[in-house]
Amino acid sequence: MSADRLTLAVQKKGRLFEGSEELLKRAGVKLAYARDALLRRSENMPLDIMFIRDDDIPNFVASGACDYGIVGENVLYELAERSQRVAGLEVALKLGFARCKLKLAAPKDGPIARVEDLAGKTIATSYPGLTRKFLQERGVDAEIIEMGGSVEVAPRMNIADAICDLVSTGATLEANGLVAFETVLESEAVLIRGPKAAVNGAAETAELLIDRFQGVIASRQTKYILLNAPKDRLDEIRAILPGSDAPTVAQIVGREDVVAVHAVCTEAVFWSTLERLKAAGARSILVMPIEKMMA
Numbered sequence: 075m076s077a078d079r080l081t082l083a084v085q086k087k088g089r090l091f092e093g094s095e096e097l098l099k100r101a102g103v104k105l106a107y108a109r110d111a112l113l114r115r116s117e118n119m120p121l122d123i124m125f126i127r128d129d130d131i132p133n134f135v136a137s138g139a140c141d142y143g144i145v146g147e148n149v150l151y152e153l154a155e156r157s158q159r160v161a162g163l164e165v166a167l168k169l170g171f172a173r174c175k176l177k178l179a180a181p182k183d184g185p186i187a188r189v190e191d192l193a194g195k196t197i198a199t200s201y202p203g204l205t206r207k208f209l210q211e212r213g214v215d216a217e218i219i220e221m222g223g224s225v226e227v228a229p230r231m232n233i234a235d236a237i238c239d240l241v242s243t244g245a246t247l248e249a250n251g252l253v254a255f256e257t258v259l260e261s262e263a264v265l266i267r268g269p270k271a272a273v274n275g276a277a278e279t280a281e282l283l284i285d286r287f288q289g290v291i292a293s294r295q296t297k298y299i300l301l302n303a304p305k306d307r308l309d310e311i312r313a314i315l316p317g318s319d320a321p322t323v324a325q326i327v328g329r330e331d332v333v334a335v336h337a338v339c340t341e342a343v344f345w346s347t348l349e350r351l352k353a354a355g356a357r358s359i360l361v362m363p364i365e366k367m368m369a
């Protein structure tokens with residue numbers, strides 16, 4: 075791989091792909107068309123994207139085959155349990171998508187309801203390293219049964235007494251009659267940096283890309299709010315606006331009693347926020363997404 079081009083490993087398809095693709099697109103990266111290619115070049119940056127399975131991403135980055143990678147913390151820390159090189163990888167940025175939790179769960183109304191109840195039992199998981207470490211820390215001795223997927227069926231099939239698997243909405247657990255009782259790890263997608271990335275000729279590209287990623291992440295829940303407010307209730311209305319410290323307040327032509335308020339809100343703006351603003355006298359409330367941000 076050319077030393078002055080940056081290489082980034084991304085999941086080829088699956089739950090990380092969509093978020094990674096959206097992040098790159100919003101950061102202004104244009105990829106040359108190449109159907110089913112393992113490696114795609116960017117048209118407008120010295121950047122190559124390598125599309126591989128997510129389990130391979132930490133090793134590709136740790137070995138220097140790629141400078142950076144986008145992977146779930148669950149996979150990163152599981153592989154770190156098995157490899158010193160992966161354990162030494164640096165998390166450059168948390169990316170805020172593919173959020174899920176690694177949880178211990180057992181059949182509803184069964185004998186296992188706490189970590190201590192797992193003593194002498196069997197636990198099915200695709201995360202043996204993280205599960206073992208967690209049990210050791212809690213001083214519980216249980217047998218781990220490694221499975222590649224469909225872990226939730228293990229108790230029903232009498233393969234294991236409990237499971238340790240990823241949970242997002244909880245629908246899969248519920249469909250299999252399982253109840254979670256402990257969180258082993260909270261996970262989201264992260265950008266990992268390899269050992270050679272800093273000395274690579276493309277380190278400048280990496281810096282620019284990380285800056286842009288930060289801008290995309292910051293703009294995700296940041297909104298631009300416009301509203302008209304009665305002058306005498308301005309303080310009350312400002313206090314409701316989530317995470318906005320310096321709104322612009324402007325006169326409205328022909329109206330002495332009302333002002334226009336423009337604010338950048340860095341926290342989520344819910345329907346309930348709008349209802350509170352309306353109750354405080356705000357009118358013509360507009361909430362708009364912010365496409366790009368740079369401090």
Ligand SMILES: Nc1ncnc2c1ncn2[C@@H]1O[C@H](COP(=O)(O)OP(=O)(O)OP(=O)(O)O)[C@@H](O)[C@H]1O
Nearest residue numbers: 085088089090127128129146149172173174240242
């Ligand atoms: N239900 C979920 N909700 C949100 N994020 C999830 C969920 N399940 C998994 N993830 C995250 O997405 C990552 C990729 O999940 P996916 O199911 O696509 O992996 P995979 O089947 O191992 O893919 P691959 O073929 O690349 O090995 C997981 O490692 C985790 O970080």
Ligand SMILES: O=P(O)(O)OC[C@H]1O[C@H](OP(=O)(O)OP(=O)(O)O)[C@H](O)[C@@H]1O
Nearest residue numbers: 089223224240241242243244245246247
């Ligand atoms: O709490 P939920 O929202 O139901 O999500 C949890 C499920 O999602 C993941 O599997 P996925 O659907 O990616 O299938 P896989 O195990 O075949 O990768 C995970 O392994 C769980 O089984």
Ligand SMILES: [Mg+2]
Nearest residue numbers: 127128129130
């Ligand atoms: Mg995988």
